[in-house]
Amino acid sequence: xxxxxxxxxxxxxxxxxxxxxxxxxxxxxxxxxxxxxxxxxxxxxxxxxxxxxxxxxxxxxxxxxxxxxxxxxxxxxxxxxxxxxxxxxxxxxxxxxxxxxxxxxxxxxxxxxxxxxxxxxxxxxxxxxxxxxxxxxxxxxxxxxxxxxxxxxxxxxxxxxxxxxxxxxxxxxxxxxxxxxxxxxxxxxxxxxxxxxxxxxxxxxxxxxxxxxxxxxxxxxxxxxxxxxxxxxxxxxxxxxxxxxxxxxxxxxxxxxxxxxxxxxxxxxxxxxxxxxxxxxxxxxxxxxxxxxxxxxxxxxxxxxxxxxxxxxxxxxxxxxxxxxxxxxxxxxxxxxxxxxxxxxxxxxxxxxxxxxxxxxxxxxxxxxxxxxxxxxxxxxxxxxxxxxxxxxxxxxxxxxxxxxxxxxxxxxxxxxxxxxxxxxxxxxxxxxxxxxxxxxxxxxxxxxxxxxxxxxxxxxxxxxxxxxxxxxxxxxxxxxxxxxxxxxxxxxxxxxxxxxxxxxxxxxxxxxxxxxxxxxxxxxxxxxxxxxxx
Amino acid sequence: xxxxxxxxxxxxxxxxxxxxxxxxxxxxxxxxxxxxxxxxxxxxxxxxxxxxxxxxxxxxxxxxxxxxxxxxxxxxxxxxxxxxxxxxxxxxxxxxxxxxxxxxxxxxxxxxxxxxxxxxxxxxxxxxxxxxxxxxxxxxxxxxxxxxxxxxxxxxxxxxxxxxxxxxxxxxxxxxxxxxxxxxxxxxxxxxxxxxxxxxxxxxxxxxxxxxxxxxxxxxxxxxxxxxxxxxxxxxxxxxxxxxxxxxxxxxxxxxxxxxxxxxxxxxxxxxxxxxxxxxxxxxxxxxxxxxxxxxxxxxxxxxxxxxxxxxxxxxxxxxxxxxxxxxxxxxxxxxxxxxxxxxxxxxxxxxxxxxxxxxxxxxxxxxxxxxx
Numbered sequence: 091x092x093x094x095x096x097x098x099x100x101x102x103x104x105x106x107x108x109x110x111x112x113x114x115x116x117x118x119x120x121x122x123x124x125x126x127x128x129x130x131x132x133x134x135x136x137x138x139x140x141x142x143x144x145x146x147x148x149x150x151x152x153x154x155x156x157x158x159x160x161x162x163x164x165x166x167x168x169x170x171x172x173x174x175x176x177x178x179x180x181x182x183x184x185x186x187x188x189x190x191x192x193x194x195x196x197x198x199x200x201x202x203x204x205x206x207x208x209x210x211x212x213x214x215x216x217x218x219x220x221x222x223x224x225x226x227x228x229x230x231x232x233x234x235x236x237x238x239x240x241x242x243x244x245x246x247x248x249x250x251x252x253x254x255x256x257x258x259x260x261x262x263x264x265x266x267x268x269x270x271x272x273x274x275x276x277x278x279x280x281x282x283x284x285x286x287x288x289x290x291x292x293x294x295x296x297x298x299x300x301x302x303x304x305x306x307x308x309x310x311x312x313x314x315x316x317x318x319x320x321x322x323x324x325x326x327x328x329x330x331x332x333x334x335x336x337x338x339x340x341x342x343x344x345x346x347x348x349x350x351x352x353x354x355x356x357x358x359x360x361x362x363x364x365x366x367x368x369x370x371x372x373x374x375x376x377x378x379x380x381x382x383x384x385x386x387x388x389x390x391x392x393x394x395x396x397x398x399x400x401x402x403x404x405x406x407x408x409x410x411x412x413x414x415x416x417x418x419x420x421x422x423x424x425x426x427x428x429x430x431x432x433x434x435x436x437x438x439x440x441x442x443x444x445x446x447x448x449x450x451x452x453x454x455x456x457x458x459x460x461x462x463x464x465x466x467x468x469x470x471x472x473x474x475x476x477x478x479x480x481x482x483x484x485x486x487x488x489x490x491x492x493x494x495x496x497x498x499x500x501x502x503x504x505x506x507x508x509x510x511x512x513x514x515x516x517x518x519x520x521x522x523x524x525x526x527x528x529x530x531x532x533x534x535x536x537x538x539x540x541x542x543x544x545x546x547x548x549x550x551x552x553x554x555x556x557x558x559x560x561x562x563x564x565x566x567x568x569x570x571x572x573x574x575x576x577x578x579x580x581x582x583x584x585x586x587x588x589x590x591x592x593x594x595x596x597x598x599x600x601x602x603x604x605x606x607x608x609x610x611x612x613x614x615x616x617x618x619x620x621x622x623x624x625x
Numbered sequence: 626x627x628x629x630x631x632x633x634x635x636x637x638x639x640x641x642x643x644x645x646x647x648x649x650x651x652x653x654x655x656x657x658x659x660x661x662x663x664x665x666x667x668x669x670x671x672x673x674x675x676x677x678x679x680x681x682x683x684x685x686x687x688x689x690x691x692x693x694x695x696x697x698x699x700x701x702x703x704x705x706x707x708x709x710x711x712x713x714x715x716x717x718x719x720x721x722x723x724x725x726x727x728x729x730x731x732x733x734x735x736x737x738x739x740x741x742x743x744x745x746x747x748x749x750x751x752x753x754x755x756x757x758x759x760x761x762x763x764x765x766x767x768x769x770x771x772x773x774x775x776x777x778x779x780x781x782x783x784x785x786x787x788x789x790x791x792x793x794x795x796x797x798x799x800x801x802x803x804x805x806x807x808x809x810x811x812x813x814x815x816x817x818x819x820x821x822x823x824x825x826x827x828x829x830x831x832x833x834x835x836x837x838x839x840x841x842x843x844x845x846x847x848x849x850x851x852x853x854x855x856x857x858x859x860x861x862x863x864x865x866x867x868x869x870x871x872x873x874x875x876x877x878x879x880x881x882x883x884x885x886x887x888x889x890x891x892x893x894x895x896x897x898x899x900x901x902x903x904x905x906x907x908x909x910x911x912x913x914x915x916x917x918x919x920x921x922x923x924x925x926x927x928x929x930x931x932x933x934x935x936x937x938x939x940x941x942x943x944x945x946x947x948x949x950x951x952x953x954x955x956x957x958x959x960x961x962x963x964x965x966x967x968x969x970x971x972x973x974x975x976x977x978x979x980x981x982x983x984x985x986x987x988x989x990x991x992x993x994x995x996x997x998x
Contacts, residue, residue, distance in 0.1 A: 282691055301691075303711075396707060421713030427706075476692055476737075478663075485696055488655055488782070489663040489737060512879050513852060520965040524950040525995045528920065534913030536920060536997070544965075552852060552881030600882055 155264030157238060158209035167211045167242070167257055184267070186313040188418070189409075190279045190302065192471065193321045196328050197277040197306070201270045202233065209263040214256040221307040222275035223252075224328045225337035230256050233267040246337050275329035276306030277418070279317050281428070281473035283495060285506075286487060287436065287455070289480055291555060294436045294457065298429035298470065300399070300410065302418065310418040319471045319497065320407030399428045401468040408469050429470075434463050442516035443562040450510040455493075458503045470498040475506060514557050517548040521606075529615050538615030548604045551597040561593045562586060565609055569617040573608035581605045650731075652774055654791075656743045656766075657782035661689070665735040672704060672724040682717030686771035687739035695720055696733040704730055741770035741791075743781075745856035746798075747877060749888075751809060751838070753865045758809045758840060762802035762853070768795050783851030804847040810839040812887060815898045815931075816944040822900040833892025834941075840888070842880040853880040860890050896941060896974070897982075900929040908992070923993040932982040933974035943970040947991060955990040 187200040205214065216228065225246060232239040243257040260266075284297040300317060304310065331337075398413040412426060439454045441447065455477065460466040475495050478487035493506040522544040529538035551557040568588035580603075586592040597603050612620040652666040670679060681693065690711065697704045703725040710719045724730070744765040749758040766779065768791045780786040781801075791797060813834050820834070821827050838860060843849040855878045861869040873890030880886045904926035911920040933939055945960075945968040960968040975983040 284694065396705065419713075423711035425709040425711070425718075427708070474691070485698070485733070486653060486665060487663070487735065489658045489661055491658070491660065513881050519963075521962065523965045528995070530913075530919075533915070534919065539995075550881070550884075552883060602883075 155207075155235065155262045155266060156209070158261055158263060160261065163210045163259065163261065167259070186310060187316065188277060188310060188313050189316040189318055190277050191318045191320075191322055192279055192281070193319075194324050194328070195275045195278060196322065196324065197274045199272055199274050201272075203268055203270070204265045205268050206265050207239070207258065207260040207262055209260055212258040212260055214258060216254045216256070216270070217252055219252045221252075222329055222332040224273040224275070224331040225252075225254060225334075226331055227271070227273035227328075228254050229271045230258075231269050233269050235260075235262045235266060238262050239266065251335075273328050273331075274306050274308070275327075275332050277302070277304050279303070281471035283473055283475035285455075285475055285477045287477060287479045287490065289482075291438050291479070292435065293433045294455070295432045296429065296434050296457075296465075297427065298473075299425050300412075300428045300471075301423055301425045302416070303423040304418045304420055307420060309420050310416075312415040313418060314414075315412045315416045315418065317410040317412070318407050319410070319469060320405075322407075396427055399426065403468075408471075431464050434465065437558065439558050439560055440511060440514045440516070441560045441562070442518075443560075445562070445564050447510070451514055451516045453508040453511040453514070454505050455508060456503060456505045458501065459498045460501045466500050469500055470495065470504070472497045477506065477508065513552045514559075515548075515550040516559060516561055517550070518561075518563070519546045519548065520544070521546050527616060529619075531615075536614070538617070538619065539613050540616055541611045541613060542608060543611075544606065544608045546604050546606050547593065548602060549595065549597045550602045552600055554599050556599055557597050559593075559595055559597060563591050563593070563609075565589055565591070565611060567611050567613070567617075569612040569620055571610045573610070583607075649775075652777040653780055653786070654741065654774060654777045655780045657780065659742070661692075661737040661739065662741045662770075663735060664738045665733055667698070667731055667733050670722075670730050670732055672722060672728045672730050674724055674726050676707075677722045677724060679720040679722055680717060681720065681734065682715060684716060684771075688716070689737045689739070690716075690718065692735075692737035693718065694735045695722075696735070698731045698733055700724075700726075700728055700730060704728065738770050738772065741766075741768045741772075743767065745854045747856060747858035749807075749838075749858060749860050750869055751860065751862045751872070753863045755809060755811050755838075755862065758804075758807040758838065758860075760802075760804040760807045760840075760848075761800060762856075764799045764801045766791055766797045766799065768793055768797075807840050807846040807848065811939070812837045812839050812942055813893055813896055813939055814942045814944065815896075817900060818944070818946050820898070822898075824897060824899055831894040832897070833894055834896050834898070835889055836891055836893045837875075837887040837889045839885055841883075841885045843883055849882050852882055853877070853886075855879045858888055860888060893935075895933070895935040896939060897932045897934070898929060898941075898943070899932075900927065900987075902927050904990075907996075918998050921996050921998070923996060925989075925991055925993065927987075927989045927991075929987040931972055931974060931985045931987070933984075934977050934982045936976050938976050938983075939974045941970075941972045941974055943972055943987070944968070945970070945989065947993065949996065950994040951991050952994060953989070953991045955988070957986070957988045 183201050183203050185200075185202040189198040189200070191197065214230065216230075218225075228244060230241050230244075232241070238261040240259040241256055242259055243255075245255045245257065247253055247255060279300055279302045281298055281300055283299075286295040286297075288294065302315065302317070400411040400413070402409050402411075410428065416424065418424070434457050436455050436457045439456060440451050441454055442451050457463045458465070459470050473495055474492060476492050477490040479490050480486070481488050491508040493508055495504060495506065498504050520543060522542075524542050525539050526542065527538075527540040528536060531537040545563075547561055549557075549559050549561075566589060572583070572591055574583060581593050581595045584592050584594075591607075591609075593605070593607075595603065595605070650667040650669065652664065655663040655665065670677075693709075695706050697706070705723045707721045707723050710721070711717070712719065744767065746763045746765060747760060748763070749760045751758050764779075764781070766789070768774070771793050773790075773792045775790050776788055777791065778786040779789050787799075787801070789797065789799065813836055815834050821832055824832055840846060841848075842853050855876065857874060858877045859874045860872040862872050864870050875888045875890065877886055877888060902925065904924060906924045907918075907921045908924050909922040910918055913919050927945070929943070931941055931943070933941075944963075946966050947968065948966050958970050958972065960970045963969050970987065972985055972987070974985060977983055
């Protein structure tokens with residue numbers, strides 16, 4: 091995170107290392123990594139370093155680590171530093187990685203830094219003012235000398251907010267790589283799609299983008315960015331944990347600790363719900379990011395190209411890793427191409443199913459996430475899709491409509507609901523209804539009968555290309571027979587389930603077709619008679 | 626207002642907008658989808674070899690950010706859009722474009738723009754004997770998008786594109802379809818489920834019978850090239866004195882190619898229908914052991930008198946309804962079964978003569994079967 095001094099003071103993460111060793115006073119040798127920090131919550135009049143650093147270890151010391159004997163380290167750790175810190179070390183992060191989930195407001199941050207330890211007891215202070223870090227997720231581990239460095243405690247000091255202090259017992263003196271991980275709220279990503287249908291509506295170019303947005307309160311620079319597709323189970327919202335007054339509770343009623351004059355924890359941070367800026371017409375005006383595009387070396391010549399997004403399955407999740415690193419400044423958004431496949435065979439289907447869509451004919455465009463459709467290497471994340479139709483050879487397009495895509499595993503079919511169509515219609519007409527075969531019980535009341543209905547299904551295609559229809563009819567009983575004798579040859583019929591029949595057919599451009607079926611429903615005791623006959 | 630600018634400087638955060646704003650070239654306003662209007666505009670970007678940042682911003686216009694697309698037209702293999710960034714607090718985006726050379730590159734920028742749309746209205750003048758309509762259709766372009774377009778091509782889902790300028794808050798009506806001789810049929814419709822049966826029962830009031838003009842969207846009408854979008858239709862009639870009278874207006878629904886539309890213009894009081902049920906009896910009654918009726922048939926007789934007081938012949942469409950299972954025992958006029966419970970009669974009525982109105986009688990004798998109480 092650079093420029094560290096400016097960004098970190100405004101909103102970000104701070105590190106302070108204080109080391110204690112054998113009560114020997116040390117001097118600060120490398121002042122280039124030492125800064126005075128002035129923050130309202132921890133302000134304290136600075137005093138001369140040489141006199142104040144008694145008991146503190148050197149922080150800018152050797153490039154190479156030295157191992158000290160066990161007996162040189164006192165058993166008892168030093169008392170935690172008081173509520174004020176005057177020495178601040180800002181070690182540069184070596185690597186930053188964010189793993190952003192799309193199913194929850196959750197990002198795992200992995201921050202690798204070189205910290206300079208003294209042999210003995212060290213306090214490492216981590217501060218995250220004005221960011222949305224879940225303090226209960228903070229974790230620190232050494233990436234080297236694991237058997238000689240013991241992270242013993244994480245202390246959330248009294249009367250200070252957004253601070254955690256790790257107590258480290260180290261047999262190592264010098265520079266050691268550490269990895270700090272934590273959860274943060276406010277980074278998010280979503281996928282969205284563009285589909286461009288060919289003029290004959292038989293193929294489609296599918297483009298998928300990922301849009302990453304950063305409302306975490308923190309700038310990220312040169313971070314490896316990874317995106318997770320999958321449903322993660324969380325007991326608590328990260329934003330709620332980040333907003334707690336005490337990391338693990340208890341929640342304190344307002345006013346109880348007024349005398350401490352602590353102020354609101356997230357003063358200055360905007361409410362998560364209001365982070366998406368929306369204009370008064372409900373349209374998104376902007377999102378949060380900037381940064382450089384990808385560039386790679388090839389054949390010795392420098393050229394620019396799209397960033398690759400590597401995709402791999404892990405457990406029940408799918409991981410997208412964006413090539414290289416990204417800059418994710420706070421409040422910026424960035425859109426990256428993730429998929430671009432041409433000539434995907436598609437099928438338009440006009441469905442009529444009163445149970446699901448009422449009395450309207452709904453247009454669907456379908457394809458599958460499989461190799462036959464030039465896809466199928468990875469799942470498709472959920473997102474919205476905008477469909478356009480190419481109208482000429484000059485790549486002009488016409489807007490067809492929008493649809494939501496659910497998460498599509500490999501080999502699963504995708505069906506886009508484009509809504510009711512006005513140029514293609516299905517009109518079922520009940521042409522005749524009668525009853526027969528009455529049965530009466532011992533009291534002379536009606537016990538059973540048959541209902542016979544004759545339906546005309548009129549299919550109208552006023553478009554200039556053929557239309558595929560799928561008509562689903564619900565008979566509201568599981569005891570029925572269908573008279574197929576009158577059905578036109580080009581209509582395909584299938585029994586969809588115990589109560590539904592499904593008819594499919596193609597109707598040529600600008601024509602109508604009417605087919606007929608007769609259904610006989612067995613009611614009351616006639617149902618029993620019918621099932622006995624079937625046995 | 627939409628702005629496009631090339632950017633300098635490496636830091637996107639401290640963005641500087643500068644250089645000559647590329648002029649908008651060919652612009653297409655595609656009004657074929659009532660849900661959203663697609664704008665396609667071409668601009669020439671002066672790209673330098675390497676990375677170029679192009680800022681696209683909009684103020685006080687209603688652009689859907691996810692819909693903004695950039696298509697490279699001249700050198701699609703050598704010019705690539707790498708990514709798009711959205712700066713905070715601005716209605717803007719920054720395209721990062723890599724170019725293999727210095728090009729004056731034509732690009733097409735397309736986006737969905739809201740609050741610019743079109744209405745369709747119709748004006749039809751019938752000739753004096755109401756056999757033909759002179760139909761004109763107007764496109765009403767309403768631009769409240771916040772953006773001015775100079776010489777934009779307007780494209781509907783049919784017909785040729787036409788060029789027009791449109792300014793923000795401007796509404797423009799344009800004639801775009803003329804069909805001077807559309808055959809028209811005047812239709813009177815009496816529906817037994819909607820209108821009173823016996824004028825005697827309606828004290829001192831006329832029962833108006835709805836009158837419509839029926840037209841077809843087909844070649845015979847000089848139409849049939851494309852679906853006619855729905856819209857307000859005002860109907861006039863040539864009065865024979867080089868003037869017209871206003872007949873009425875209706876909202877036409879979309880008329881697909883080959884389909885018909887009926888435009889309701891008002892009610893006629895010159896055709897009178899008097900309908901009465903003359904018989905309604907239960908027959909073939911089946912009772913249970915307790916003597917209660919469980920099933921029966923009916924014996925029903927309906928008569929209707931239709932009178933035409935006009936000095937012209939007329940065709941009345943009469944709709945009758947018989948619910949459930951039924952059989953016609955006798956009917957003196959021909960009918961078409963529209964569905965299981967609906968009968969449609971087309972009754973030719975001569976003009977009135979000196980003796981009085983032209984009269985026709987309908988008699989329907991039918992049985993409903995397997996009726997349950």
